[in-house]
Amino acid sequence: MQFKQFVALLILLVCGTSCDYLHKPVPSKEVLLEKELNAIDWNQVDQYPSIAECENIDDKTERQHCFFEYLTNVIQQKLSQDTLPFTGIDVDTIIVKVTVYPNATIDFEPQFPEDSVAYNRIKIDSLLTEKLKNFPRINPALKRGIPVKTQFILPVILKQE
Numbered sequence: 001m002q003f004k005q006f007v008a009l010l011i012l013l014v015c016g017t018s019c020d021y022l023h024k025p026v027p028s029k030e031v032l033l034e035k036e037l038n039a040i041d042w043n044q045v046d047q048y049p050s051i052a053e054c055e056n057i058d059d060k061t062e063r064q065h066c067f068f069e070y071l072t073n074v075i076q077q078k079l080s081q082d083t084l085p086f087t088g089i090d091v092d093t094i095i096v097k098v099t100v101y102p103n104a105t106i107d108f109e110p111q112f113p114e115d116s117v118a119y120n121r122i123k124i125d126s127l128l129t130e131k132l133k134n135f136p137r138i139n140p141a142l143k144r145g146i147p148v149k150t151q152f153i154l155p156v157i158l159k160q161e
Contacts, residue, residue: 045141045143045148046142046145047060048141050066051139053066054067054070076156078132079128095153095155096128096155097109097111100151104147108129110125
């Protein structure tokens with residue numbers, strides 16, 4: 001009987017002391033949140049804006065290239081449909097800031113050099129607004145599965161005849 005008591009006491013001691021070695025402090029919610037927020041790259045999106053034709057591309061870089069190529073082609077096509085509004089514009093390329101909002105709306109804003117007088121700002125701005133108002137649907141960029149606003153700069157070639 002002494003052997004059984006000795007084994008029971010030994011098991012009780014092992015169980016009682018081993019729990020102290022497994023005890024680890026649980027980090028607070030604030031510490032976990034801070035660690036997660038520091039791990040997020042706030043300057044990059046997880047998924048760039050896209051269109052239906054580019055959705056099946058798995059590679060992030062190729063999907064981004066597909067989207068920008070599509071966007072540039074559609075803008076140039078819409079602007080080249082009618083050559084009449086281009087009379088009086090002395091430039092062949094303009095820089096456009098494109099903003100894609102989380103609700104899938106899109107804005108186009110021409111960017112002009114500060115010291116340039118060659119640009120007819122009002123004419124180019126109204127041309128962009130008129131020609132690009134019925135733009136095809138663009139899916140917004142995603143950050144951690146949530147749609148976010150993105151902005152990027154595109155050079156747009158104006159074809160004059």
